[in-house]
Amino acid sequence: DTGVSQDxxxxxxxxxQNVTFRCDxxxxxxxxYWYRQTLGQGPEFLTYFQNEAQLEKSRLLSDRFSAxxxxxxxxxxxxxxxxxxxxxxxLCASSLTGLAANEQFFGPGTRLTVL
Amino acid sequence: GDxxxxxxxxxxxxxxxxxxxxxxxxxxxxxxxxxYVQYPGEGLQLxxxxxxxxxxxxxxxxxxxxxKETTSFHLEKGSVQVSDSAVYFCALSDPxxxxxxxxxxxxxxxxxxx
Numbered sequence: 001d002t003g004v005s006q007d008x009x010x011x012x013x014x015x016x017q018n019v020t021f022r023c024d025x026x027x028x029x030x031x032x033y034w035y036r037q038t039l040g041q042g043p044e045f046l047t048y049f050q051n052e053a054q055l056e057k058s059r060l061l062s063d064r065f066s067a068x069x070x071x072x073x074x075x076x077x078x079x080x081x082x083x084x085x086x087x088x089x090x091l092c093a094s095s096l097t098g099l100a101a102n103e104q105f106f107g108p109g110t111r112l113t114v115l
Numbered sequence: 116g117d118x119x120x121x122x123x124x125x126x127x128x129x130x131x132x133x134x135x136x137x138x139x140x141x142x143x144x145x146x147x148x149x150x151y152v153q154y155p156g157e158g159l160q161l162x163x164x165x166x167x168x169x170x171x172x173x174x175x176x177x178x179x180x181x182x183k184e185t186t187s188f189h190l191e192k193g194s195v196q197v198s199d200s201a202v203y204f205c206a207l208s209d210p211x212x213x214x215x216x217x218x219x220x221x222x223x224x225x226x227x228x229x
Contacts, residue, residue: 031215033216033217035217040221040222041221041222042119042204042206042219042220042221042222043159043204043217043219044219045216045217045218048214048216055213055214056213056214056216091158091159093217095215102147102164102166102208102210102215103149103161103164104208104215104217105161106151106158106159106160107158108157108158109158
């Protein structure tokens with residue numbers, strides 16, 4: 001399967017702990033996005049990479065959140081000092097550039113539960 | 116800023132009924148429009164898309180037409196099945212944003228009864 005993959009699929013942590021999620025995009029896709037989806041809501045944009053450059057961050061991304069995409073391949077999203085309000089599904093998506101930039105392909109998501 | 120408004124759910128229909136889920140949008144530029152579906156326990160799957168005015172996207176019996184004059188992209192299906200039970204999200208991607216990030220609606224849950 002050559003789709004977008006995310007790891008882990010589920011993460012349960014205690015408040016105050018740090019967590020890190022990984023996303024592996026479709027191999028030829030140079031655009032990568034992170035979204036957050038809370039219960040009963042649509043996904044909300046968090047941040048965007050083109051290759052290794054992080055070009056936009058949402059105001060939703062507080063100082064406790066950091067994302068990287070070294071070498072323009074996989075990406076990681078780290079949350080420091082987790083809070084109960086961080087509990088959500090974290091979705092990764094990737095796309096091509098140019099005319100095909102519009103269509104994003106989503107991974108299965110990482111469900112985070114903060115106790 | 117850009118936004119997407121969907122009709123609230125849940126929508127409950129009997130099998131073979133006609134489905135309409137309303138979606139309207141506001142955008143700075145000339146966006147592309149999408150419908151995604153999320154089945155229980157699964158990720159988002161692209162259902163259909165349209166990139167310019169009067170385009171009709173279609174897939175698996177679902178259709179939606181990009182109406183620029185009414186800024187709408189309503190999802191329709193002539194005869195729903197139990198297997199169509201899922202949450203449906205309308206989304207836009209505005210090239211004017213530079214990033215092509217998606218703006219999603221809140222989702223509409225569809226339940227189809229046998």
